[in-house]
Amino acid sequence: MHSLSRRLLVSVSLPLALFFGVMMLVLDTGFRDLSRRSVEEVLDRQMVALIAATEPRPDGGYAPAMSNLDPWLETPRSGVYAQIHSQQHEWRSPSSAGLKIDFGKPLQQGQRNLAYSMVGYDRVAIESRGIQFEGSPQNTNVLTFTVAVSLGPFEEQLWRFRQQLVGWFIGLMLALLVTLAALLHWVLGPARRLEREIHAVEEGRSERLGGGYPRELAGVARNLNALLAGERKRVARYRDTLGNLAHSLKTPLAVMRSSLHGAGAETVSAEIDRMSGIIEHQLKRAAASGGALFGQAPVDVAQVAGELRGTLVRVYASKDLVIELAIAPGTQFIGDRGDLTELVGNLLDNACKWCRSRVRLAASADAAADPRERLTLTVQDDGPGIPAEDRPRVLQRGARVDEKVPGHGLGLAMVQDTVELYGGRLEIDTSPLGGARISLRLPGR
Amino acid sequence: MRALVVEDEAALRDSLKERLVAAGLTVDVARDGDEGLFAAMEYPLDVAIIDLGLPGLSGLEVIRRLRAARKAYPILILTARDNWQDKVEGLQAGADDYVVKPFQFEELLARLQALLRRAGGWATPELKCGAIVLDTRAQTVAVDGAPVELTTFEYRILEHLMLRAGEVISKAELTERLYDQDFERDSNVIEVMVGRLRRKLDPQDQLHPIETLRGRGYRFALPRDAAS
Numbered sequence: 001m002h003s004l005s006r007r008l009l010v011s012v013s014l015p016l017a018l019f020f021g022v023m024m025l026v027l028d029t030g031f032r033d034l035s036r037r038s039v040e041e042v043l044d045r046q047m048v049a050l051i052a053a054t055e056p057r058p059d060g061g062y063a064p065a066m067s068n069l070d071p072w073l074e075t076p077r078s079g080v081y082a083q084i085h086s087q088q089h090e091w092r093s094p095s096s097a098g099l100k101i102d103f104g105k106p107l108q109q110g111q112r113n114l115a116y117s118m119v120g121y122d123r124v125a126i127e128s129r130g131i132q133f134e135g136s137p138q139n140t141n142v143l144t145f146t147v148a149v150s151l152g153p154f155e156e157q158l159w160r161f162r163q164q165l166v167g168w169f170i171g172l173m174l175a176l177l178v179t180l181a182a183l184l185h186w187v188l189g190p191a192r193r194l195e196r197e198i199h200a201v202e203e204g205r206s207e208r209l210g211g212g213y214p215r216e217l218a219g220v221a222r223n224l225n226a227l228l229a230g231e232r233k234r235v236a237r238y239r240d241t242l243g244n245l246a247h248s249l250k251t252p253l254a255v256m257r258s259s260l261h262g263a264g265a266e267t268v269s270a271e272i273d274r275m276s277g278i279i280e281h282q283l284k285r286a287a288a289s290g291g292a293l294f295g296q297a298p299v300d301v302a303q304v305a306g307e308l309r310g311t312l313v314r315v316y317a318s319k320d321l322v323i324e325l326a327i328a329p330g331t332q333f334i335g336d337r338g339d340l341t342e343l344v345g346n347l348l349d350n351a352c353k354w355c356r357s358r359v360r361l362a363a364s365a366d367a368a369a370d371p372r373e374r375l376t377l378t379v380q381d382d383g384p385g386i387p388a389e390d391r392p393r394v395l396q397r398g399a400r401v402d403e404k405v406p407g408h409g410l411g412l413a414m415v416q417d418t419v420e421l422y423g424g425r426l427e428i429d430t431s432p433l434g435g436a437r438i439s440l441r442l443p444g445r
Numbered sequence: 446m447r448a449l450v451v452e453d454e455a456a457l458r459d460s461l462k463e464r465l466v467a468a469g470l471t472v473d474v475a476r477d478g479d480e481g482l483f484a485a486m487e488y489p490l491d492v493a494i495i496d497l498g499l500p501g502l503s504g505l506e507v508i509r510r511l512r513a514a515r516k517a518y519p520i521l522i523l524t525a526r527d528n529w530q531d532k533v534e535g536l537q538a539g540a541d542d543y544v545v546k547p548f549q550f551e552e553l554l555a556r557l558q559a560l561l562r563r564a565g566g567w568a569t570p571e572l573k574c575g576a577i578v579l580d581t582r583a584q585t586v587a588v589d590g591a592p593v594e595l596t597t598f599e600y601r602i603l604e605h606l607m608l609r610a611g612e613v614i615s616k617a618e619l620t621e622r623l624y625d626q627d628f629e630r631d632s633n634v635i636e637v638m639v640g641r642l643r644r645k646l647d648p649q650d651q652l653h654p655i656e657t658l659r660g661r662g663y664r665f666a667l668p669r670d671a672a673s
Contacts, residue, residue: 244498254546314536317559343530
């Protein structure tokens with residue numbers, strides 16, 4: 001029930017079904033009434049004709065003159081049957097030949113009875129009347145006329161009527177619902193567009209929502225745009241502030257260090273290192289966004305890697321190394337550009353420090369993987385590698401496996417922190433090149 | 446070698462200047478971006494050290510304008526913000542290396558010397574030209590494996606000539622790059638120094654490491670070793 005149009009359709013079709021149901025019930029009752037009355041009329045007509053045609057017979061019984069008899073009564077199993085009962089005699093119409101019909105008990109003068117019964121598999125209505133012809137002695141010769149009419153044709157008519165009724169109503173209801181669905185589709189068009197545009201902003205295909213929304217949604221779109229712009233500005237300002245904070249904390253540290261002389265300089269210098277390490281770590285943690293900012297474009301991995309390679313090749317110009325990039329075309333990181341630059345920068349920097357001459361960065365995306373682990377980034381080198389027993393330790397903040405090359409531990413711990421913020425994974429093992437291989441799994445495509 | 450330090454923090458600037466001078470460089474200083482840009486445009490520099498977080502014109506902008514004006518000497522960035530985006534931007538703007546604050550002075554000096562070497566076309570810290578070997582890290586000179594005692598000033602002249610071995614360097618340029626701005630300039634001093642260098646490096650007068658090109662200047666004439 002998470003769709004407005006489905007809710008509307010359901011809430012409209014329920015009363016509609018109820019309305020049609022009641023209508024059908026009313027019409028059905030009316031038609032059944034009508035059909036019962038026409039059964040009674042047929043019975044009455046047959047009864048009157050039978051009574052009128054009946055005359056005494058020489059054997060003392062009573063029977064209708066064959067010439068006046070209704071043809072229905074002569075045809076066997078026609079569905080119309082009759083019986084004339086007197087004390088001495090009983091006449092049955094030829095139509096009832098071979099049938100077992102319960103015509104009921106004889107009646108007194110003036111009595112009438114209407115009943116329903118079965119003849120074979122056929123339902124019949126049975127009417128009986130007790131009649132004494134004029135001129136007969138009192139209570140001596142009361143005749144009971146009984147006529148039975150099969151209900152088959154009437155019931156068949158009723159069924160046909162019901163079928164038509166249901167057919168028409170269902171057709172009508174479907175037509176109504178289809179019309180309603182089409183109307184809803186049109187009415188909710190702008191809402192769907194809003195959803196589409198928000199999705200586009202989410203995926204970074206668009207910076208803001210478009211205009212031209214109907215009055216009811218224009219405010220929502222406007223406020224969302226304002227929120228997006230405000231959020232982007234806020235994050236930029238936040239990072240700027242953090243950068244300024246780093247500058248104003250670390251410049252005095254640089255002054256302190258540069259004016260160190262004589263005894264105790266080593267100790268103070270080590271403490272300055274620690275302080276600046278803490279500042280660096282905490283500010284970087286605070287600056288890492290750990291997720292795609294709403295409305296932020298996915299980051300092209302090849303571009304970031306290319307820029308970093310250009311930087312590192314110059315920084316390590318005296319080391320004669322080669323940085324190979326193997327990045328599947330179109331590989332993108334879903335998240336913050338600054339975060340990706342930090343991750344790849346730290347990994348490549350470590351690899352450049354440790355390698356003899358070769359560093360390789362590979363990146364590819366796997367659409368079938370968990371969304372938070374679709375992008376695989378691998379950095380490897382041909383240096384000494386990280387021994388298995390040291391691997392858990394290099395991920396601890398500030399740990400340095402080899403003190404000779406500064407900054408190894410801190411960089412990798414920072415990478416680990418950022419990867420965790422994105423819900424990704426970091427693995428360390430041995431590269432086919434001979435050195436360390438660090439693999440990251442991150443959100444991407 | 447003449448270096449420019451553009452740094453707004455006075456204490457850091459002064460201490461940098463003091464230690465760079467002690468390491469044998471001639472140092473100019475500037476307090477902000479505008480002053481730094483002026484100095485970097487006007488002085489005959491070998492290297493510039495520029496802080497990124499400058500008041501006024503930003504460090505990045507100074508670097509961009511210098512490169513746009515075809516100033517080709519190496520530039521070292523000082524930055525307090527240790528993030529890769531800044532480093533990438535700095536190097537894309539035209540800088541050659543970076544040092545993150547708070548730095549060890551020795552590291553800064555090593556990077557500076559590496560930049561100077563690379564600018565002269567040298568890959569290693571040892572400059573080898575035939576029999577003469579100059580070690581920029583230890584600041585020592587040896588001829589045929591035997592160490593030669595040089596004064597600071599003699600060493601600086603030799604280093605300058607050897608870093609750009611094969612190029613002609615005028616007396617005026619040497620004076621400018623080896624003296625402070627406010628030092629009394631006297632080109633006779635250079636002539637005397639070069640004469641003393643020749644005697645110390647080549648007592649038998651066989652190697653002829655330093656050529657004099659009349660009216661144009663000096664040239665370090667021994668070929669560079671292929672390995673370096």
